[in-house]
Amino acid sequence: MGVEIRVEGLTKSFGRQTIWQDVSLTLPAGEISVLLGPSGTGKSVFLKSLVGLLKPDRGHIWIGDKDLPYLPEHQLYETRKLFGVLFQDGALFGSMNLFDNIAFPLREHTKKSESEVKRIVMEKMELVGLIGAEHKLPGEISGGMKKRAGLARALVLDPAILLVDEPDSGLDPVRTAYLNQLIVDLNAQIDATFLIVTHDINTARTVPDNIGLLFRRELVMFGPREMLLSSEEPVVRQFLNARRQGPIGMSEEKDVSELEAEARMGLEVGKLPPIAPQLMPSDGRVRRAQQPPGAWCAAHGITPPPGSFVDDLGRNWAEEWPRYVAAMGPVASGHGQGGPQPAGGMH
Numbered sequence: 001m002g003v004e005i006r007v008e009g010l011t012k013s014f015g016r017q018t019i020w021q022d023v024s025l026t027l028p029a030g031e032i033s034v035l036l037g038p039s040g041t042g043k044s045v046f047l048k049s050l051v052g053l054l055k056p057d058r059g060h061i062w063i064g065d066k067d068l069p070y071l072p073e074h075q076l077y078e079t080r081k082l083f084g085v086l087f088q089d090g091a092l093f094g095s096m097n098l099f100d101n102i103a104f105p106l107r108e109h110t111k112k113s114e115s116e117v118k119r120i121v122m123e124k125m126e127l128v129g130l131i132g133a134e135h136k137l138p139g140e141i142s143g144g145m146k147k148r149a150g151l152a153r154a155l156v157l158d159p160a161i162l163l164v165d166e167p168d169s170g171l172d173p174v175r176t177a178y179l180n181q182l183i184v185d186l187n188a189q190i191d192a193t194f195l196i197v198t199h200d201i202n203t204a205r206t207v208p209d210n211i212g213l214l215f216r217r218e219l220v221m222f223g224p225r226e227m228l229l230s231s232e233e234p235v236v237r238q239f240l241n242a243r244r245q246g247p248i249g250m251s252e253e254k255d256v257s258e259l260e261a262e263a264r265m266g267l268e269v270g271k272l273p274p275i276a277p278q279l280m281p282s283d284g285r286v287r288r289a290q291q292p293p294g295a296w297c298a299a300h301g302i303t304p305p306p307g308s309f310v311d312d313l314g315r316n317w318a319e320e321w322p323r324y325v326a327a328m329g330p331v332a333s334g335h336g337q338g339g340p341q342p343a344g345g346m347h
């Protein structure tokens, strides 16, 4: 089961350079959240602060009654076991085959027998669609497979929290689509709290339950996907819709004259695009944390942009939802649902 993480007033600087300040957000238990932001805004620094690899200047990271930055070393060590992390580069050991790479945390942190280790490693390899690749070295496999192996290793201690740094970096759009599907499937199966860092807008628009945006050393907004995807806030709008018009410039921030020139030229940001339906687990079940399409907008009196929640086949998920859920039976709980489903092939 996932756990909730409550971040309050978190600030981090290196020397005189403030990376971000006063970041507050709650990662709801079992939900998928995405942290978006231009390159260099400190997304990776944020992930590393969450797991205690970097110490914030001030602020709190609450997990239950534990405030991570202020835990004594031995308690921090214990709390870290709640986390599975996939760093940006995958960080696989080049001289170890995939089996040994994935087994590494088990052999390091547990006293499990080799037969137990084997059972768990094979289970996680199946979960990420890597069966048959046990004996391959990282140098012999594609970027997408490396990410899958890194994910399997992050899952091996059954984390309550999974942090993934730019799963899509270095992958082509097709491989990214497979990996996004895998992330959604994993969330349905293991029910952990997910935080995914990315600057890929398509990932941000279709995968998560919640979206946050880091910009100009601040968390501009964090909340349910429909809140961000229907937001008129200029930075949020510009970023989520990949526009040139808006406050974000080529080198971080536009100056006043650039913004005035845009206004004179009548460059409008245009209409909000439709809110895409959220990716569903590949077996068609509903994730436990998943909200009905349109529910947030309806509860807040916001009319979603025309065409929202309509998929490629023309189905409107907001309308179909009640019938769909009724037909699918109980929502996926992540437990006792007939074991893991292999997610796609090897990519």
Ligand SMILES: Nc1ncnc2c1ncn2[C@@H]1O[C@H](COP(=O)(O)OP(=O)(O)O)[C@@H](O)[C@H]1O
Pocket (backbone or CB within 6 Å): 014, 019, 037, 038, 039, 040, 041, 042, 043, 044, 045, 046
């Ligand atoms: N260990 C470190 N020491 C000093 N500066 C760092 C360190 N790690 C990151 N930074 C700086 O923090 C800023 C944010 O980096 P990063 O979190 O990697 O950005 P992002 O992941 O959003 O692209 C960058 O300016 C980077 O140079």
Ligand SMILES: [Mg+2]
Pocket (backbone or CB within 6 Å): 043, 044, 045, 088, 165, 166
């Ligand atoms: Mg980064």
